[in-house]
Amino acid sequence: MQIDAVFFDLGKVLVDFDLARAIEGARVKTHLNPSEIRARVVSTRIYEFEKGQISVEDFFGSLAGDLEFQGSVQELRALFDDIFSEMPHNVTAARALAGHVRLGLISNTNASHIAFVEQNFDFFPLFECRVYSHEVQLRKPDPAIYVHALEKMGVSAARSIFIDDLAENVRGAEACGMQAIHLPPGQSLAEEARKNHPQLARLLLQ
Numbered sequence: 001m002q003i004d005a006v007f008f009d010l011g012k013v014l015v016d017f018d019l020a021r022a023i024e025g026a027r028v029k030t031h032l033n034p035s036e037i038r039a040r041v042v043s044t045r046i047y048e049f050e051k052g053q054i055s056v057e058d059f060f061g062s063l064a065g066d067l068e069f070q071g072s073v074q075e076l077r078a079l080f081d082d083i084f085s086e087m088p089h090n091v092t093a094a095r096a097l098a099g100h101v102r103l104g105l106i107s108n109t110n111a112s113h114i115a116f117v118e119q120n121f122d123f124f125p126l127f128e129c130r131v132y133s134h135e136v137q138l139r140k141p142d143p144a145i146y147v148h149a150l151e152k153m154g155v156s157a158a159r160s161i162f163i164d165d166l167a168e169n170v171r172g173a174e175a176c177g178m179q180a181i182h183l184p185p186g187q188s189l190a191e192e193a194r195k196n197h198p199q200l201a202r203l204l205l206q
Contacts, residue, residue: 003101003199004159007149007178008127009140010107012165012185014091015084015117025079029070040066041080049110052134056112081116091123093189093204100203104129106149106162108139129153140164141172150176161200163189 011017023037030037041063049059060077063069069076097103105127107114111134118124131149138145150157157177164170170180181192193201 001199002159003161003179003197003203005102005104005129005153005155005161006097006200007104007106007129007146007153007160007162007173008090008094009162009164009166009169010105010109010117012087013163013183014087014094014105014123015121016087016185017083018085019083022080022083026067026069026076029075030067032067037067046110047139050108050133050139051137052111053137056110059110060112077112081112084113084117084120086121086123087185090183090189094123094126096204096206097200098126100206102129102153102155103127104131104149104153106131106140106145106164108133110134140166140169141175143172143176146173146176146178150178161197 008014019038019041023034026037027034045054045059045062048054060073064073064076094103103126109132114132129149129152131145131152133139133145136145136148138148146162150160161179161181162170162173163181163183165184167182170182173180179197181189181197183189183192190201190204193204
């Protein structure tokens with residue numbers, strides 16, 4: 001079947017991230033140990049933040065209080081934004097697909113991280129459709145976020161492929177009728193396409 005669109009996840013597919021780097025930076029301005037910092041960062045509020053239910057200012061202001069952070073809220077935000085690095089093999093694959101098929105993003109993220117990565121990485125113009133959880137108040141694997149992306153792009157589920165590093169998000173896309181590829185970090189998109197999606201593999205070679 002013809003492929004009209006390929007949707008990528010963002011984190012751990014196009015950009016890697018290392019929360020430990022932010023925790024280490026924060027540790028010098030709090031009495032908490034790294035495990036305690038991580039536990040207070042990875043709380044239910046992060047999911048509310050990713051659904052746009054908490055503003056950037058309120059999230060980091062609250063986090064600064066939770067961590068008893070002895071610095072500014074802006075400094076804390078900068079630490080937790082500057083955790084990303086490009087995953088060059090997958091970005092190269094996306095560049096190879098551009099011009100041959102329409103590209104989109106479906107990402108569980110937040111307003112602070114998106115502002116940072118869109119400013120610091122140059123591949124975002126490749127993606128004509130960008131669906132971010134905090135903007136649509138939906139998170140993967142909720143089927144509604146995939147339906148929203150398909151409708152925004154104006155393509156059918158059956159002729160679209162979704163790529164994500166998390167199996168549960170892949171299953172959410174498949175439940176909507178999309179084709180999907182589970183791509184954990186370190187796994188080759190070209191190899192996965194060769195094994196299971198020959199038309200995508202051909203597009204990657206053009």
